[in-house]
Amino acid sequence: MAFLCAQCGHRSVKWFGRCPGCGEWNSLEEIQAAGKDSVVDSTWLGEELRSISEIDLKNVHRLPSGLVEVDRLLGGGLVPGAVVLFGGEPGIGKSTLLLQMAEAMARGVGKILYVSGEESEGQVKLRANRIGANSERLFVLSEQSLHRIMAAVENIEPLVLIIDSIQTTADERVAGEAGSVKQLREVCSALIQLTKTRAMTTFLVGHITKEGSFAGPKTVEHLVDVAIYLEGSRTEDVRMLRSVKNRFGATHEVAVFQMTGKGLVEIEDPSRFFLGDSDHPGQPGSVYVPVLEGTRPILIELQALVSPTGGYGVPQRRCTGLDVNRVLLMLAVMEKHLEVHIGGADVYLNLAGGLDVRERGTDLGVITAVLSSLRNRALSGRTAVVGEVGLSGEIRPIRRLKERMAEAGKLGIQRMIVPKSPRIGKPKGLEVVEVEHVSEAIEALSFE
Numbered sequence: 001m002a003f004l005c006a007q008c009g010h011r012s013v014k015w016f017g018r019c020p021g022c023g024e025w026n027s028l029e030e031i032q033a034a035g036k037d038s039v040v041d042s043t044w045l046g047e048e049l050r051s052i053s054e055i056d057l058k059n060v061h062r063l064p065s066g067l068v069e070v071d072r073l074l075g076g077g078l079v080p081g082a083v084v085l086f087g088g089e090p091g092i093g094k095s096t097l098l099l100q101m102a103e104a105m106a107r108g109v110g111k112i113l114y115v116s117g118e119e120s121e122g123q124v125k126l127r128a129n130r131i132g133a134n135s136e137r138l139f140v141l142s143e144q145s146l147h148r149i150m151a152a153v154e155n156i157e158p159l160v161l162i163i164d165s166i167q168t169t170a171d172e173r174v175a176g177e178a179g180s181v182k183q184l185r186e187v188c189s190a191l192i193q194l195t196k197t198r199a200m201t202t203f204l205v206g207h208i209t210k211e212g213s214f215a216g217p218k219t220v221e222h223l224v225d226v227a228i229y230l231e232g233s234r235t236e237d238v239r240m241l242r243s244v245k246n247r248f249g250a251t252h253e254v255a256v257f258q259m260t261g262k263g264l265v266e267i268e269d270p271s272r273f274f275l276g277d278s279d280h281p282g283q284p285g286s287v288y289v290p291v292l293e294g295t296r297p298i299l300i301e302l303q304a305l306v307s308p309t310g311g312y313g314v315p316q317r318r319c320t321g322l323d324v325n326r327v328l329l330m331l332a333v334m335e336k337h338l339e340v341h342i343g344g345a346d347v348y349l350n351l352a353g354g355l356d357v358r359e360r361g362t363d364l365g366v367i368t369a370v371l372s373s374l375r376n377r378a379l380s381g382r383t384a385v386v387g388e389v390g391l392s393g394e395i396r397p398i399r400r401l402k403e404r405m406a407e408a409g410k411l412g413i414q415r416m417i418v419p420k421s422p423r424i425g426k427p428k429g430l431e432v433v434e435v436e437h438v439s440e441a442i443e444a445l446s447f448e
């Protein structure tokens with residue numbers, strides 16, 4: 001016997017009035033473990049058993065999603081029989097992107113069924129008008145009932161099914177509201193089963209809570225084949241689609257989009273997008289850093305502003321797009337190993353373009369930008385820096401240095417300070433300076 005919390009999915013062997021997992025009252029329900037009475041076909045003799053060498057992959061061919069960047073993210077298109085969890089905060093653009101994909105696929109490959117449990121058909125049509133979706137092979141259904149959705153699938157036989165969202169779809173035969181753990185599990189398993197038997201591809205939209213996790217049990221993420229998340233900030237129009245799980249390709253890939261009045265537009269060359277056309281830095285406090293998003297290098301501009309804290313105020317440390325704790329660490333490294341005193345100054349850091357980077361390759365960039373602003377002197381020429389900085393000031397190697405150098409070279413960087421690494425191939429036309437310590441890196445920088 002076991003009990004399961006309908007709210008958070010916490011499992012226990014004993015009943016509690018209040019769930020030990022999430023603190024919700026009266027949410028534990030008894031669940032039946034699959035036991036003796038589950039049916040096993042004992043007459044099967046294993047005729048279809050095959051050796052792995054006999055399994056033919058020729059029949060598995062991926063469908064293009066109609067968006068180049070999404071195909072790249074998924075590892076070359078949609079796999080028949082695959083279920084993709086598509087997560088994101090409300091209002092970030094999930095419905096928009098999926099409707100765009102649905103339209104492109106309806107034009108390119110065949111019938112698509114888009115089911116909305118949140119909006120009426122009229123509302124979906126309004127959005128479709130904005131992005132110019134009008135294909136005859138794109139079917140729209142406003143429905144929350146799992147069984148009606150399944151009936152619609154049997155009827156239309158789509159190549160791709162989109163459920164917007166999994167939290168608004170419910171199986172009437174199961175107790176609990178739509179979105180509860182029990183319902184999510186039930187709806188997911190039923191749709192996965194249907195997807196596999198029909199060899200279609202299904203997208204399940206899932207809402208993300210403010211804390212950034214999927215609003216449902218982790219089990220949903222385990223059940224699906226692919227999990228991708230759409231991220232971005234509401235103030236900036238940049239959106240990143242990130243894969244966190246992919247049974248058919250690499251994970252931690254990203255695709256970059258821009259939200260426009262006509263839906264999301266793919267940005268195939270993110271570096272150029274984030275840098276714009278301008279020729280600075282050349283400004284005090286600015287430095288180029290090739291960061292890594294997934295396996296893809298993107299050259300960005302990191303800016304620092306250091307100004308004296310007025311009166312007896314507490315020095316401020318603010319950053320956008322960077323991890324503030326990491327920045328505090330870098331400021332401490334500067335105090336200790338470069339003897340640069342910033343205790344009486346406010347420090348503001350910003351990544352141009354609205355990108356949010358959680359990567360240690362930016363460490364040296366932070367130090368360089370702060371120093372440049374503090375001295376009020378710009379870096380000379382088109383210089384980029386990259387490297388992780390350790391607590392004793394040592395510069396550590398980073399992943400994919402070669403690709404980062406190539407990206408910087410491509411965008412006209414002339415000089416680059418990098419961690420010392422064995423056998424790095426230097427791109428033509430790029431002066432590469434290898435360093436092992438921050439002090440060495442700072443010496444290698446030339447200011448105007």
Ligand code: TYD
Pocket residue numbers: 088089090091092093094095096097127130131259260261262263264
């Ligand atoms: P939506 O796809 O509804 O988000 P989600 O499904 O993730 O909740 O998109 C919501 C926002 O996108 C909304 O604020 C309006 C904006 N938007 C545009 O800027 N351009 C467009 O072409 C469309 C369709 C939406």
Ligand code: MG
Pocket residue numbers: 094095096118164
């Ligand atoms: Mg939506």
